[in-house]
Amino acid sequence: MLLFTSQSKFNTIGTGIFIKSFLKFIAFNFNNRKSLNRYLKTKDGYLNFTIGLRTEDNSITCSIAFMDGRVTVSGTIAPDANAVLIFKNEDAARKLLLGTPTDIIYMLLKSDVRIDGSITYSNIFSFFISLLFNNVQKRAMKKERQADEKKVKKEHPKPHKELSDEIARRRKERLKGKKEDPDVLYLEDPYLSHYCLDDFPRIKKFLDDHLTKKPAICAERAILLTQWYREHGFDTDNNGTPWDPVLRNAYAYKYLMEHKKPVIQKDSLLPGTTTSKPIGSPIFPDSTGIMIWNELLTIPYRTYNPFDIDDQTREILHFEILPFWLHRNFKEWVREKYNNPLCEQLDERFALYFDWKQATISHTIPNFPKVMAMGTSGMIDEIKAELANDCSQEKRNLLTAMINCLEGINAYAKNLSQQALSDSYQETDPIRKQELLKIADICSRIPFNPCTTLHEALTAMWITWIALHNESLNAGLSLGRLDQWLQPYFINDMKNTPPEKREEYIKQAIELVADFYMRCTDHFPLTPDLANFYFGGSSSDQAITLGGVTPDGRDAVNDMTYIFLKVTEMLSIRDPNVNARYMPGVNSDTYLKRLCEVNLITAATPSMHNDAAIIKALTPLGYDIQDIRDWSATGCVEPTLSHKHFGHTNMQMMNMVAALEMALNNGYHPLTRLDIGPKTGRPEDGVFKTFDDFFEAFTRQFAFIIDQSIDYNNTLAEAHQYLRPTPLLSAFIEGCLEKGRDVTKGGAKYNSSGTAIIGLADVTDSMMVVKKLVYDEKKYTFADIKKAIDTNFQNDPVLLATVHKKVPLFGSGNEEAVAMANRIAKWAHDYFASIPHYRGGTYTTGFWSMSNHVAFGTLTGALPSGRLAGKPFTPGLTPQPFASKNLLDNIRDVAKLDPVNLTNNIAFNVKVVPSAIESREKTVHDMFSYVKTYFTLGGMQMQMNVVTSAVLRDAMAHPENYRNLIVRISGYNAYFVTLNRHMQLELIERAEYGI
């Protein structure tokens, strides 16, 4: 909301007068300029709404009303205003009007301004302002970015070529592996050390495009679906009968897939694209799509995750698509049905929790083996057989919906086949012509029929993947155990290849898998700019899982495991997010060493998991052991029982530290100024006689926050069932067919929702400080500690030093600190597990953070742990950098956490730095030794960043030399150079251990 006059002029007039003048200026322009006035009327008629603006103490009140194409300003706020912007004070109001779009985001995050009511209407209002001021906004955004770049460059003026070269050099040297894993049948050197990216020119080109091209917003899906709904009704059909949402969505979906543009990506062996653009972002107007209304003009210019958008797309979104979804989106549906409930208001204050259902559910593993083995035709036959039985109406509808969705896929595949054929006529290169003919042939049969070759299997998977992404927004929809599922097709191909041609075939297999990885990068989730603060640099997080054990407990590592690892090594891309399983005593050292080598070369991937710990964690949930052993990582790290489990494993990001802050403030949350928690007492008043009294206060506050978050989760779940059930996905998850129930309603064989709890190390350490200094040693009173944190330790250097150096913290090798961490994790686990789940099943607890440890940290004051105000929390459950100088202490303590409480996995980040003079063998051996010991001790998950802070600093100032440097945030990978500054600094400041 940029100003139309200079700041100096503005300062001389009162804020109230200024705001009113500002609104009148908007009204005048919209009333008198045709070019603007036309935006007030859409295909659904006039946009009629009122936005109020006021300060918290009502020193200023005014409003602007848009009614039937006229805009008026008033000095009062009507009680039925659609949204009210409430400023913390007059200064905040001034700042908001003078600020850049980035400033406004920070003001929202820091509760300097909040929105009471419809965020959608408030976004439309922002869009109208942007129509007036977008040039000023763009200039301000550019200026802001340039100033920031200049500042960083000034600190690090010269690029350090030797640092960027070192990273590039890593991929030149490659170890050879022994053929010793029982299911590795054909690869003599499983490390495939003689291949490098240069052997695959088409893949190299894809990679280059991926790293240089900006994604574009694609409205195709939204346009086709909205067309269908306009024609056939959304709430009721044309006869006025309420739609069963499952059927409605399936018919619309089929129409979408029949009319979706078939695109054969240039040079790719796998046909089809998620959107109509080469790299596109599909817009989902029922969730995040509606949230970018205010950014339609500025989204290409924002610093983080910019998207191209053409004029036609922008116009059609504003005039035809978004208005249709004004009330048909998850957030507003909940707001209207439940009268702007507290649970939603709290989510929208950004500092307590974030519920992912406002974007999507995703986060599961579809049944690829099924479509590969029986084809969509086989799946349809199976459904028809079920339909022939006596079915309830709900079941009949779902099964009919599934068939329609699968027929949609078939129609799309057929269109792809024809497209490939017609492309082949145009093609002049004879080799590519042959490829196109082959693609046309495969698509004429696949995925309709069962697959027999690796090429067919990957085609079936890719087309299914596109199909699923067109049904629901992809955030963490994951690919599963691809090495297991593709090995049979690899073996079949090998058997049909004469021995002298096998090496050539292996090369083709690598190329096909690499092509598949690159296809997975053809879309990017569309997020409002605000989300860049929370999930910076995150892609869709499409997890692939490798290795581990088979459902009957045997060594699962096979030829395809190593082919996937080779591709992971060569591409070094952030997504697909590669997760490797390791079972102590079953999987080989050769395999684990290869994981470490790939981690070293790529600097950040794969993430490694201990099967034994996951099995321990999931067994108490009553799952079948064979299904547990078949688990796959989902999104970041979370376990899903492959294609049998709807586990929305990232239902929410939960800021546990907020509960601690509220326990320290008698239920009051300092940043949001919300006095909402239970009255557990002020520590200054001496109400906590024992440490346990304080611990209980913390758990009561935490329980309050959890309850609210679950309320929001449940209401959003209801919104999903009505607005976006997913019958296609249901066809790919076991249980739905038999139960006749959509996955969103609990059709899956296993059901759960998983939370990501943030701040375990920070809360544990804070508890240790309170316990040791106040209750055990009685060196300080609770009031002393409270005073110190309220003043950010500015007057208490002695206390701060004591906390850092004299209190045993989590990760220092102290049993009591480990016991404290276990106590907190157990409480969280037990409480979540005690809550009835809306789909049946359970709530699972994970301790990883994506990038929310940075975001929530920014919004949190100083803590007893000595963490200063605004600083990031530790990533996942990683110990604080100063807990111990000895990495082994960290490793041992994390391994001692009881897996039973970690049902949604963890993220333990370790930053190691290889010595410049050591050999590759030694470096890999050292990494291997850490990981293997950690797993032997029972640790669940570990992820290593193999990069120095010096490299990261260089990359921050000279991003052009590091465009594909990936880093592990907490659970996912990101390109370091695309991260926001806060996140870059957090990575730089992590503890670093030499190897």
Added chain:
Amino acid sequence: MKTLILEIKGNSLDDGPGIRTVVFFKGCPLNCIWCHNPESKKAVIELSWDKKECIACLSCAKVCPEHAIDLKYQNFVDRKKCTLCFKCVDVCPSGAMSTVGKPMTIDDIMQHVLKDKPFYDTSGGGVTLSGGEPLLNIPFVSELLKQCNNNAIHTLIETSGYFNWNEFESCIAPYCNTVYYDIKLIDEEKHKTYCGVSNTKILSNFKKLIHLSQSMGIHVVPRIPLVPGITATEQNLTGIAKFLHDCGVDNVELLWYNPLWPEKCMKIGNNAKVDETLTRWMPHEEYERCKKLVSGVTITL
């Protein structure tokens, strides 16, 4: 039975094969001027003040009965007044004031060591005894080695070679897998000047050790610390190489000069002036030159 331990450092990747725990003994019969662990020389507990950690809260000064602590003193502590009562250490919040050296029993040490055992098992690591000079207290070390043997832990001793041979042969050799043996200066007079003692015993122990190692399967690695202008001279390096060659030894490790010790000296109140050449890292070319000198006498590195 207790002995003075300087530090037990876990997760060492540079003191032998695999991941190792290094037990630093306090006290050394030599007095090398460049010693990179100067705080390990004296076999008594000392007081250390670390300027980098200090937050200047003066909690220590308030409790010092001798008034030996004041910002006006060079390095904060007047060592002449200090009676090593360590009251300052107890109150220091930041850990800047600390004791150097702690009397420990075999059990104390084994507790540390056994914690790291899983890491030795996966990495092929073990325990390294260093110092100071671990072989100053052979009965203690012998018992410690036995305990490691009983727990199937690989053992390595880093020694100056200045020890009693007979005791070594009967009490150490049977329990130790590897010896890192420092040979600093071949010239006896220079050895006296720079290390405080004659090298006769060191060289003769080395010959005996090489002989014994063959029958007992002890892995011996001779090492030369490179000290600019002192050990890193042509005469010395070729001299040592020749000595090793005569002993039938064809491997040697050169230790890159580490210039961080003057700072450590200051922490324990030793402000002796240091020659300017000793305050810098050794350049790569210089290291390569030394390597050539040694390998010229048929020594593989």
